[in-house]
Amino acid sequence: MAEVQVYKKSPAEFNLGQRRAKKSMRNQIMMFALMIFLTLISFTMVMAYNSGVAGFSEYFVIPILLLFAAVQVGLQLYFFMHMSEKGHGIPMMFMYTGALFAFLIVLTFVAIVWW
Amino acid sequence: MDLNKKFTPETWPDHPERATHEAKNKFVGFWLFLGGETVLFATLFATYIALKNKGPAGYEHTTQELFELPLVFVMTMLLLTSSLTSVYAMYHMKNFNFKKMQLWLAITALLGLGFIGLEVYEFVHYVKEGFTFDSSAFSSAFFTLVGTHGFHVAIGLVWITLLLIRNAKRGLNLYNASKYYTFSLYWHFIDVVWVFIFTVVYLMGVIG
Amino acid sequence: MMMKGLKKWRLFSLLAAVTVFLAGCGQEQLSILLPAGQVGKDQFNLLILSSVIMLIVIIVVVIIYVIALIRFRRSKLGEDHIPKQTEGSHILELVWTVVPILLILVLAVPTVYYTYKLGNVTAMDAVDEEGNTENLVVDVTAKLFWWEFEYPELGIVTAQELVVPMDEKVYFNLIAADVKHSFWIPAVGGKLDTNVENVNKFYLSFEKDSKDLKDGVFYGKCAELCGPSHALMDFKVKTMPRAEFDTWVTAMQATGEETTDVAAVGQGEELFQQSCIACHATSAVGETGAIGPNLATFGDRNRIAGFMDHDKESLKEWIKDPQKYKPGNKMQSFGDMSDEDLDAIAEYLMGLSVEK
């Protein structure tokens, strides 16, 4: 295979790159805060349910738990794992296909293995 | 490829993890592998859900009786934080700052170690209570699902330790940049799986 | 030249196949082509419908294929001929997408209909005013390598030979006692697995009197690999008009009383009480869950252990060495039993009957 072409960035380019990286890092931290926040809510909700706080029924808590889990996964994939960036078309396609099959498998096991 | 080629932050490419042909292959291949892992864990989850709380006649252990949320919460925080620290490490990798990258990865590994430690503690605790791998279908499914995740964490720890030591003297180059990057993908994926474990196994388990 | 021979041969075999199909070969007591009940008939209709669709498909493909092979041979067109490189045709592609969709729909609609129809067991629990179930229910337990049939409402148990009344729906509860088996009476209707962890329910209806058959019985089969003697895990089905069935039930219920107090307990019976009673009951009113098949109707049976000839010689052979005939089955051998004793037991068993 061919050698890697070494390319020296001009100071302007370099600084731009640094700024972009910083900005995306700030973004990551915000996403992290959001994830922690969601986790906290999830745990708190279950605690509340357990201690019998009114309004926390199973049918309310479980969907929200699952929703939050899904959101967290999205955050991990799109921000921490950079799936939102360019050049991730193939990874995205395969992750989505995998997720679809995963969903189907879980769905059937929940629906038709009942005895 | 020439390992001795010296880079500076100015010459370091924007996407070091995909800069060489081999690196690009590794990058794509690893993502595909994660796609397969998704299905693997889905099968484990599905089985766990189907066998949850199922045991021989008169079996006493249930999710509600077993699980302790505070412990799980601490584990979750450790793992989530380790995800952030590995993001930091990758940030420094892109900036060609080898020392900081190593440092943040070492922190990541320590957090992971803490997680594993707590998991081992948890398992030992269950076994002491009589909730052993062979005591019921539920226990088998539980230990297999959570254990497989734990095993992934352990593999990740060995992997990153080897990487850290192997490259400590050599610094960052385009040969090992992709190795670091795939590790970080792996680590995030482990976190993704954990999110579902704490939700489906622990939180939903406590609910009943 | 070889291809021509081949084509002829293929066409010929197709024709031959169709003829055989229409002739409905196979034997009345176990062919799904000669259905003896509504369930089997429904399934047979689906078989015919799907076969016709499939034959149409095959014929269309073969026609295009044969013409192409005849017309476009290089030996005819010459070595240098370069055909036009056509990319495709949207119209044609549309045609061969839509036509199969239509054909599939023709099959899918009755499929769904019959799936629900045959899966409908709601009538199973129906009771009349007095709280008696309206339909006959049989609990089937499949065991390594034999079948137990309990009639819970009638309080009787039998094994190896299922006896059912004709022209009404008979409902079945199916379960396996050890490993998975599958309950199948080919001539009467499709099968259902006997799982280890749950009871499966379905119904069949029997519309032909088994008296008129070659052996006087329908054949039943175990259709799921269950161990070495899976192939020999056959059972038999006797169908009879309702009145006859009721008589049979009464006779069965009576086997509970007559046993003990007969003074002239034969030698055979005595021996049986010593060696065999631990596993085999001879009263049809007994419990289910015995280790061996209930023998109350043994004299009325058609086969020994499901597949051996029903005569004294075979019976003696069986008792001496069951493993030889049915590898892996759960009956111990009585190889050291004297010929005399065997004769006596055989005599006794052959006499166990509710029909004579």
Place this chain on the structure above:
Amino acid sequence: MSSVAQKRGFGATLWDWLTTVDHKKIGILYLLGGGIFFVIGGIEALIIRIQLLKPNNDFVSAGLFNEIITMHGTTMIFLAAMPILIGFMNVVMPLQIGARDVAFPFLNSLGFWMFFFGGLFLNVSWLFGQVPDAGWTSYASLSIASEGHGIDFYAIGLQIAGGGTLIGGINFLVTIITMRAPGMTYMRMPLFSWTTLVASAMILFAFPPLTVGLFFLTFDRMFGGNFFDHTMGGNTIIWEHIFWIFGHPEVYILILPAFGIFSEIIPMFSRKRLFGYAAMVFATVLIGFLGFMVWAHHMFTVGLGPTANAIFSVSTMAIAIPTGVKIFNWLLTMWGGSIKMTTPMLYAISFIPSFVMGGVTGVMLGSAPLDYQLHDTYFVIAHFHYVIVGGVVLGILAGTHYWWPKMFGTMLNEPLGKITFALFLIGFHMTFLIQHWLGFWGMPRRVFTFMDGQGWNLANVISSVGALLMGLGILVLIINIIITSVKNVRVGNDPWGDGRTLEWAIESPPKFYNFAQTPLVRGLDTVWIEKMEGNKSGFTAAEPVQDIHMPNGSIIPMIMSFGLFIGGFGAMFHAEEAWGLPLLIFGLFVTFASMATRSLKDDLGYYVKKADIERDLKQKGGRN
């Protein structure tokens, strides 16, 4: 590994093959391994047919018969058909897309060795006299109850072999995604490469469930697990689901590459572009996708309830539509072409009606209420041998004749090839056509014998004689291979004369670096396009001659796989022998240590120098 041809001793040659990472050599290893297992599986098939020749036969005992059918099915599917197809993918796909190697040469070798040792592990069971006997599906209640170590061999052997397949699948995917030559867009890719892509994607998603299922089985049998023990709360139906979630995609993993092979052969010997290329690609992807939505059609009689059965019935039937698109596109490719009856083409044209017959019986089985009757009868045996033998095996035989010159530089004898073809095809229809009726007449599958007087005798005789003819056909093929190799008449780049895809633009066999210069691809069937425009070689280069980077060979893959192999025995005997657990740990240690060695030792490959390549080129007159 030098490009200079030299005489070498046996030891060096052997070492070369053990350590090779060249995709063509690994492909040949796959073909060899798969071929041997095919003969073993075939001999097992012949034993089955001898046993069923007449009623109450006692050629083999009941227990042994179950072992033989189990090993026949398992061997044929996992160790014969799939590896042979992977062999073709290895040899041909990189050539077709203009790549110098696969994406991960090291992993490619690892995949092969895992398959090999996994297969060996399974078959070593014969030496122990404890052989898997619960059918290739190993349904849980029976596979848990089965005594001895038979099923252990199944669980561990398939685990190892399956791991190899998964690695191979990822490798092919990445190769196709990242290593296509300039101009080789997805929609210019030859269909065999497309089917490789889709089949590999299916491997990626279907094998992880199998891995999990086999682990459950291993845990239950060897480590006290309770997944399938209903007395402990387990559930056997879970195994059935997991097995078929893997198992149904698996059958398309087998048939798609075969479709690919025929999609190469039919255009070539019709001298005509594949009709409806885009639709073919689309149909392939759709089949792959739908393949994951239908698995419960193997479980209609399990008692899932009418709603589940109805849904899976309809989704199953839907697969007929994309498959039909393929069939008609092949027919229309021949239509208006110039058809030459070579041996590969004979296989291709006989494949079409044979496969259609197998496919339509599949649709019949897809009708749940009808399947209640036909499930687990010889009708099912007939169905899947029609699609597998009439599709996959015919594809393998066709591919063998078709690519033999490319792989070995010499042509298989055509008359002998046609004899093989005739014997095999006639034998095939004779064996399996009549089995449809055996099913109708009430004959269950997996029976070690049958009683006289059920009307099955004649049909079984016919079936057995047919199997014999197939065996003769394969024997003729083996003779053909031997004669051809001894004669060793060399052939040029495009021995069939009508090459359309890139592999026919380079030498037979290709140099170890495949392309001296990376090719430039100008359209679908690029070689054909070049030839039609007057470029006799069919090749245009995309780059000047320059140094070529190549990977180093390595013995580590073999050692890694061997570690798993011995570790397997440790797992199996850990409960009863003192050496079991240490052996298990030792085996895993060998594997992980080799893995660590591999990752710690830099392996940067080496360069083939420009001068060497130019010398090679000069030797054959400056052409690629």
